[in-house]
Amino acid sequence: MNSSTETRRLTAKGRATRDRIVAAAAAVMYDQGVAGTSTEDVLTAAQVSSPSQLYHYFGDKKSLVQAVIEYQTERVLGFQRPLLRRLDSFEALEAWRDAVVQAQHARGCRGGCPIGSLASELSDADPQARTKLAEGYAQWEGAIRDGLASMQERGELDEEADAGDLSLALLTALQGGLLMTQMRRDTLALEAVLNAMIDRIRCHAVG
Amino acid sequence: MNSSTETRRLTAKGRATRDRIVAAAAAVMYDQGVAGTSTEDVLTAAQVSSPSQLYHYFGDKKSLVQAVIEYQTERVLGFQRPLLRRLDSFEALEAWRDAVVQAQHARGCRGGCPIGSLASELSDADPQARTKLAEGYAQWEGAIRDGLASMQERGELDEEADAGDLSLALLTALQGGLLMTQMRRDTLALEAVLNAMIDRIRCHAVG
Numbered sequence: 001m002n003s004s005t006e007t008r009r010l011t012a013k014g015r016a017t018r019d020r021i022v023a024a025a026a027a028v029m030y031d032q033g034v035a036g037t038s039t040e041d042v043l044t045a046a047q048v049s050s051p052s053q054l055y056h057y058f059g060d061k062k063s064l065v066q067a068v069i070e071y072q073t074e075r076v077l078g079f080q081r082p083l084l085r086r087l088d089s090f091e092a093l094e095a096w097r098d099a100v101v102q103a104q105h106a107r108g109c110r111g112g113c114p115i116g117s118l119a120s121e122l123s124d125a126d127p128q129a130r131t132k133l134a135e136g137y138a139q140w141e142g143a144i145r146d147g148l149a150s151m152q153e154r155g156e157l158d159e160e161a162d163a164g165d166l167s168l169a170l171l172t173a174l175q176g177g178l179l180m181t182q183m184r185r186d187t188l189a190l191e192a193v194l195n196a197m198i199d200r201i202r203c204h205a206v207g
Numbered sequence: 208m209n210s211s212t213e214t215r216r217l218t219a220k221g222r223a224t225r226d227r228i229v230a231a232a233a234a235v236m237y238d239q240g241v242a243g244t245s246t247e248d249v250l251t252a253a254q255v256s257s258p259s260q261l262y263h264y265f266g267d268k269k270s271l272v273q274a275v276i277e278y279q280t281e282r283v284l285g286f287q288r289p290l291l292r293r294l295d296s297f298e299a300l301e302a303w304r305d306a307v308v309q310a311q312h313a314r315g316c317r318g319g320c321p322i323g324s325l326a327s328e329l330s331d332a333d334p335q336a337r338t339k340l341a342e343g344y345a346q347w348e349g350a351i352r353d354g355l356a357s358m359q360e361r362g363e364l365d366e367e368a369d370a371g372d373l374s375l376a377l378l379t380a381l382q383g384g385l386l387m388t389q390m391r392r393d394t395l396a397l398e399a400v401l402n403a404m405i406d407r408i409r410c411h412a413v414g
Contacts, residue, residue, distance in 0.1 A: 033328055035242040110331050119390040120327040121240055124317050133390055169403040172396040173376075176383025183326040183340055189379040193404075196376040200407040 294354030
């Protein structure tokens with residue numbers, strides 16, 4: 001984003017440093033929240049000695065937060081991408097549900113959704129962050145919608161199914177489920193809401 | 208909570224001051240997050256001049272946060288209570304959905320769920336807060352479950368309906384919908400997920 005300020009000679013090394021700062025900032029902000037993360041925290045986590053290096057890549061905390069949102073969106077969607085790319089059958093929806101539930105168990109049901117946590121904290125306070133988060137959610141929703149639309153095109157869902165509404169509802173249910181997992185320290189609410197949504201979609205199954 | 212430290216003579220006045228501090232802290236924390244709220248912010252908002260007054264009622268920030276969680280739980284459930292008390296028909300479920308959606312519009316789709324926002328920020332960092340939040344959610348879920356169980360007892364839902372699973376899923380869907388409302392600044396996701404869940408419950412309707 002601020003790469004125009006870097007010289008061509010520094011590009012490769014600079015990019016690596018920038019990436020290291022973003023990954024470190026994302027991890028600290030995930031643990032402590034954005035408001036609870038100081039410049040010092042980011043420098044320590046990224047093993048960067050001087051604040052000027054941070055300011056070189058990110059003029060202010062808001063531009064670092066923008067990069068963290070991009071990073072977390074790519075990480076979450078990257079993890080789900082193999083499943084999202086072919087989310088076009090009930091077996092695939094169930095496999096995606098299982099993978100999401102399993103991922104929560106793997107981290108002790110802590111942390112919630114890396115994107116949802118940022119959305120909860122930043123949506124009101126930082127309009128640019130909100131816009132960036134909305135872009136990430138739109139990608140996510142689009143991937144789910146594509147799968148449902150494919151099922152409908154193949155005649156596996158009836159004509160009454162609204163792929164747009166159902167994909168938005170499924171993503172929204174997932175967000176609620178991840179928040180409740182974090183609060184409850186178990187995946188019962190996540191499983192209940194994803195099962196209910198998959199059952200809801202199944203009401204449109206043909207044959 | 209700390210009322211045992213107050214003298215009997217001060218009870219009425221003390222209670223009023225304590226309540227004013229909690230309400231003010233809740234409002235500031237709702238706007239700025241818990242981490243983004245300083246003692247000074249709370250004193251200013253509550254129009255309390257001395258930090259010692261704050262410490263008199265709340266030994267530390269965590270005990271103030273406990274009181275804020277209780278306050279927000281009572282406020283959210285209080286607002287919904289007339290509807291939650293008789294959430295035992297599809298008409299009542301739809302009226303509850305409409306009231307929730309309308310409440311979001313009334314505040315410009317900002318802020319998200321007062322309890323959910325606290326859950327997102329505090330669940331990992333503050334175990335006591337997480338316990339208190341879980342108690343609030345359990346009350347909320349119980350009220351929804353009672354209504355569905357009544358419908359089932361009256362034979363309006365079939366025997367396959369699991370009132371426990373469905374109430375947990377509905378509350379979880381609501382949490383996702385409130386987060387998405389805050390992020391999107393519209394209620395489309397909230398409406399989509401609540402409609403999908405009510406439709407899901409309707410699959411169990413008898414007659």
